[in-house]
Amino acid sequence: MKVSYYPGCTLKTKARNLEDTAIGALAVLGVELVELPRWNCCGAVTSLAQDDLLHMLAPVRDLIRAKEQGSDKLVTICSMCYNTLARANLLMRNDAEKRDALNRFMDEEPDYAGEVEVIHLLNFIRDEVGWDKLRAAVRRPLTGLRVAPYYGCTLVRPAEVAIEPAVDATVFEKFIEALGAQLVHNPGAFDCCGSYQILSHPKQALAASAELLGKAKNKGADVLALSCPLCDYNLGKRQNELVADHGLESKLPTIYFTQLLAVALGLDSSLCHFELNHEGTRSLLEERNLISTVAV
């Protein structure tokens, strides 16, 4: 099975661990992620101003690329790309006036009216692979690993693009259980990590990150699973600062959900690029004999 795939900027550089594991793991599950030709940056955040159509051009162009491929589905992995593309798609589907303005502005492009469906990889796995098939494909169950799911903001808000309604969301939980891991209820699963404010107000963003990591840690999580490279930066790569200056009592490794998937499917751990993760992630998995110890 082939499906159109939008990677986004960060997955090609600082989050290779997210992209490589997704492509590798999906191949094992019989799915080929076909990268869009000539994709561009989605803009990372959605314009919230009704009179600002210019910032809708970038995500809509990506959706047009998917339509040109003859696809009715576009899979994304990065949470921010998912949110931006899904919201632009809803605008094109539901607002005739703005759709016309955008289509006329891009007169070199074919008209677009929201024909493509934007799907986050977690939902794609739920709907197109299914939990039973996933469970059957697991070669190395993550037995005993206590995993807390972290949805963050952009997978669940606003409600019209939520991968599942936030209060009732179970897709991440079922994914973790299908891999044989022990699910940890995470009261901070939908909290904000501070997002892009890490650059302009780092103190406040780090405080928000420390608080939400503490919630998962207090529930006994070994590792926090996530799908957003920006969340991983705030929660994982900046974690030493959270412990030193923001009251986080002890470290909590972070891992992309696709890395958990790759490990459980028995893929070579070199594909996982754990060197791009929080420093404790690889050692945690080595301790639990989920990946073999290798010289770095």
Add this chain to the structure above:
Amino acid sequence: MRHGFAPGRICSHWEDQMRILINGRTVDEDFIERVEEISEQNIKRCMQCGTCSASCPMEADMDLSPRVVMHFTQMGLRDVVQGANTVWICASCHTCEARCPRGVDLPKIMEAIRLLTLRKNKDAVDPRQLEATVIDEAPQAAMVGCFRKLTA
């Protein structure tokens, strides 16, 4: 990071803020109209319950809480609202929007207030002030997101 302009701390919190004069002449109708126009929100819907402030992950460091920004925007206090750091510290996480019992899309109102400044070509962050290590390590999504929201 240094801000490109200095909003100052007009009020630290509701409890210890300076006295603010409100009368017919202080109500900036144009400000109310522009915020409602850009955000497509009816700001009068807000009933001041404070759910937004209680939900906001950044509220502790805001000059004015989200509820107070709503209140002062309803009163047309342009200078007080635009002088506070609130809209610049908002991370557009949409928690307030998800929980508002009156269906007010607060992130859109925050964006409208930001844009009233940004559209005067005033930046709230200066990309040149970023540390080299942060540029090396931060994901593109952080930079694109931050500069989209906080620069003209």
